Amino acid sequence: MQFLLPYLPLAVLIVVVAFVVLVVRGAVKLMWQVAEPNEALIISGFTRGSAGTTDGMDFKIVTGKGAFVIPGLQTVRTLSLTLNETELQVNCVTSQGIQVVVQGVVIFKIGDSTPFIANAARRFLGQQPKMESQVYNVFEGHLRSIIGSMTMEEIIRERDKLASQVRSASGVEMEKLGLVVDSLQIKDLEDPTGYIQNLAKPHIAQVQMEARIAEATRNREASEKEAEAASMIADAQSISAIKQSAAQANAETARANAAQAGPLADATARQKVVVQETEVAKLEADREEQKLQTTVRKPADAKAYAQRTEAEAQKAADISAAEARARKTELEAQANATAAAATAGATRVTGEAEAAATKARGEAAASSIKAKALAEADGIKARAEALGANQEAVISQQLAENMPAIVAAAAEPFAHVGQMTVLNGGEGINKMVGGVLSQVGSYLPALTSALRDGKAKGGAAGAGKAAPQEPPHA
Structure with missing residues (x-):
């Protein structure tokens, strides 16, 4: 403790100074007044000659800063x-x-x-x-x-x-x-x-009229736009419907083609078969024709030719004999005429000789005509016999020769058809071809009867024409 005694006065002094500072600080804080930014301090009392006062004022105005207010001597109040x-x-x-x-x-x-x-x-x-x-x-x-x-x-x-x-x-x-x-x-x-309201009525009416006009105009424009939009929608729907219809038609066509693919293939195959059968029928007809040529026509023609040749040979022989006889008679007549010239009855003999010569020439001509007629009659008779013996074969041959023309005539109505649709595929084609062939078959009996009648009439006419006529005698 003794070593602290020399510092005791200094400590007391520090304490006293601190106390004084605190007292002074409190006093300063108590006397120093600061004005807020939105207020003014009005200090009254002992203020004459102090800062902040103006001439004629007995108080002090402080704004935006602080001022000392001496308690007991001055009073401070705020003014907002x-x-x-x-x-x-x-x-x-x-x-x-x-x-x-x-x-x-x-x-x-x-x-x-x-x-x-x-x-x-x-x-x-x-x-x-x-x-x-x-x-x-x-x-x-x-x-x-x-x-x-x-x-x-x-x-x-x-x-x-x-x-x-x-x-x-x-x-x-x-x-x-x-x-x-x-x-x-x-x-x-x-x-x-109500003056203001009445004053505004004309303007209100004008504004309402303009508003109604504007609204009507807008409604009209909106209606036009809606109509245009509806028209465009209708056009778009129409185009879409057309496209859908076209697509549906294409789809239906494709389905129809697919559905008909099998029948068409069958019809095509059947058509090829019919074509082959037609070719076979043609070949058979050609074979029958060749057979008729070989077995009927050629033998008949050969027989007729032989008979005609024999008749012509006989006719030539008869003509030669008649001419020889006529020549002989003529020579004899001439000889007799020459011999009779020497006699008194030369004139009568000469006349008789000439008559005999004329008669001989007539007989020779008659014999020639008769031989030719007999030869033609024999040829016609041979053909008639051949026709009588093989009439059905000859008619069959002529039908075979004219079969393409008959089939073409039966199929003539189909030549004027531009486009033909055959239903039921191959079965429909078979029915159509069978109809044509049945029509040809219905024609054949009538054609056969017509050919038979024609042959009979031709034979009768030929027989009548072949009858020999006696030549007149001179």
């Missing part, structure tokens, strides 16, 4: 500088004598300059709520005065002008109160007499 507003609802009469209720709002505050703050402090310090009623009274009077000099149309069209005039008229009074107007707005005009 914030905005305030007052609702206006004033009954006015226009220059036209029309009653109108004006509704508006005034936004005001205490001015920021020292004179405004001083005026407001003298009038409203401690009584700031009274500012709203004072401002209302000021603006009510000026608003009635200005509206009384304006018409209802001017008030409606020139609200800004009305607000500006009211602010200008109240500016001096507001300055005396230490107040400034930040904004004056006319919110609404009430018209108890």
Whole structure:
């Protein structure tokens, strides 16, 4: 403890200094007042000649900074500088004598300059709520005065002008109160007499008419657009239906072709078979024709040719014999005529000789004609005998020779058909070809009968023609 004794005075001094500092700090804090940004400090008391006072003021105004206030000698109070507003609802009469209720709002505050703050402090310090009623009274009077000099149309069209005039008229009074107007707005005009409503009716009617016209125009345009859209939709649907129909038709055609593929193949195969059978029938007809040629016609022609040759040979022999006899008779007559010339009866003998020669020549000519007729009669008789013996074979041969023409005549109606559809495939083709062949078969009996009658008539005519005629005798 003894070593601390020399430091005791220093410690006491430090304690005393700290106490004094604390006391001074507390006192300074108690006396130093700072103004907020939206308020003003009004310091009254011992302030004469101090900073912040102006000529004629017995108080001090402090804004935006601090100041010492000596307790007991000075008093400090605050004055708010914030905005305030007052609702206006004033009954006015226009220059036209029309009653109108004006509704508006005034936004005001205490001015920021020292004179405004001083005026407001003298009038409203401690009584700031009274500012709203004072401002209302000021603006009510000026608003009635200005509206009384304006018409209802001017008030409606020139609200800004009305607000500006009211602010200008109240500016001096507001300055005396230490107040400034930040904004004056006319919110609404009430018209108890209905003047504004009646004034607006023509315009409302015009606007309604234009609105109806515009609506009708828009409806018409919308209807036209809808009609165009419906037409385009109908066209698109029509095109789609056409395409679908075409696709369906193609599909049906493909299905029909597929369904007919088998019958068509059968018909094609059957057609080939019919063609081959037709070729075979033609070959058989040719064979029958060759057979008829070999077995019937050629032997008959050979026999007729032999008979005709024999008849011609016999005719030639008879003609030669007749000519020889006639020559002999003529020579004998000439000889007799020559011999009789020597006699007295030469004339009679000569006449008889000439008569005998003439008779001989006539007999020779008659014999020649008779031989030729006999030869032709024999040939016709041979053909008639051949026809009588093999009539059916000859008719069959002629039918075979003319069979292509008969089949072509039976199929003639099909030559004028441009397009023919055969149903039931190969069975339909078989029925069609069988019909043609059955028609040809129905023709054959009539043709055979006609050929048989023709042959009979031809034979009879040939037999009559072949009958020999006796030549006249000279």
